[in-house]
Amino acid sequence: MRKTSISLLVAGAVGLATLVLLAEDYEERDDEGYGREYFGARGEDADRERRGRGNGSGSSALSDPQYTLYKAECSGCHIAYPPSLLPAASWRAMMGSLQDHFGENTELDAATANQIMTFLDRQAAARGTGEYGERAWRATVGRAPTLRITETDYFQGQHHEIPEKMVAGNPEVGSFSRCEACHAGAEQGNFDEHSVRIPRYERWDD
Amino acid sequence: MNPGILAGSLLCCLLAASAAQTDTVDDLLATYSEEGTGPFDESTGKALWMRKLPLDDGAQRACTSCHTADPKQVGRHRVTGKRIEPLAPSANGKRLTDRWQIEKWLGRNCKWTLGRACTAQEKGDLLSFLRTQ
Numbered sequence: 001m002r003k004t005s006i007s008l009l010v011a012g013a014v015g016l017a018t019l020v021l022l023a024e025d026y027e028e029r030d031d032e033g034y035g036r037e038y039f040g041a042r043g044e045d046a047d048r049e050r051r052g053r054g055n056g057s058g059s060s061a062l063s064d065p066q067y068t069l070y071k072a073e074c075s076g077c078h079i080a081y082p083p084s085l086l087p088a089a090s091w092r093a094m095m096g097s098l099q100d101h102f103g104e105n106t107e108l109d110a111a112t113a114n115q116i117m118t119f120l121d122r123q124a125a126a127r128g129t130g131e132y133g134e135r136a137w138r139a140t141v142g143r144a145p146t147l148r149i150t151e152t153d154y155f156q157g158q159h160h161e162i163p164e165k166m167v168a169g170n171p172e173v174g175s176f177s178r179c180e181a182c183h184a185g186a187e188q189g190n191f192d193e194h195s196v197r198i199p200r201y202e203r204w205d206d
Numbered sequence: 207m208n209p210g211i212l213a214g215s216l217l218c219c220l221l222a223a224s225a226a227q228t229d230t231v232d233d234l235l236a237t238y239s240e241e242g243t244g245p246f247d248e249s250t251g252k253a254l255w256m257r258k259l260p261l262d263d264g265a266q267r268a269c270t271s272c273h274t275a276d277p278k279q280v281g282r283h284r285v286t287g288k289r290i291e292p293l294a295p296s297a298n299g300k301r302l303t304d305r306w307q308i309e310k311w312l313g314r315n316c317k318w319t320l321g322r323a324c325t326a327q328e329k330g331d332l333l334s335f336l337r338t339q
Contacts, residue, residue, distance in 0.1 A: 076290075077283045103285070105318040108310070174287060 060084075060130060062188060066119035073108060073116060075187075079180050081149060082189040083123035084133035089145035091120035102147075132189065150176045158191075162198075172199035230303050231337050238326035246327075251335030254328060259320060267319045277339040294339035302337060 061067055061083050071080040083091065095117045098106045108116070123129070125136035139154035140146075149155055159176060167173050172181065179186035182198050235246060256275060258268045272290055273281040278297040281290035292298045302308065312332070316324035324332070 077288050078286045099317070105314040107314055107317070178286065 088124035241326040246330040251331035
């Protein structure tokens, strides 16, 4: 009886140890295979990552001397999208096609446009530009520059689980391009998932 | 502070603000006149404001698409839904005070609405209408 108990205990301990070791290697992926490269680290790891990169948001753009100009000229019809959500190549394509900006004419005189492009170049998604900037950049490397933040792999990785009824079918949201509808701190570059509030629905918890 | 002085300075500030609008629009109208226009007419401006214009792709566009038929009302961007503050100076003291802003928006929105830049006459008529709102 005693030998059996000890054997059971040892077997249990070995089993637990195995599970623990396996868990450390376990890579969390969701149903469609989106894993760390899109979501970044989770939990404690995420906090460490964030601390290592300073405040980890898109807020360096806000303290840029040209931010006021960017906001004044580029948020008449939508929020001033944080520049770190797209790479410089996308912004360049955007500024080069202001006469047809998603169906609208948003032309600017050359001097103002150049100033804004310099700002966007400085603040665009790139290696080492902070948590979101780095991830947005990583997911666009090797791809043709898109003009739509919502078309970037990074964005889609974060939002692909959200049902249409909560966005397009939701009169208080309407479109994924209205970041501010669910992310109150969007313009400040704060997209922390714990502060997401989808109008008419409970807090998003994935 | 003497209420009389307070009232007087408030009045002066208000007059200065409305004078700023008048100066900016007058400056622009003078510039447009130099390009060879007829007299500016506020009812022609109003008609232009209201006009629904068909475009090549079959869509209909007008100033009212975003700004509503009444410039004193809050408007909404017809795609993004973003709030647009009233264009009427009586409802929004900042309107028609900045020459660069006026030219910028007329440049963009004429092209979007009419499919081409507005003529100096059209711009003058429009401003003549808007300043009365």
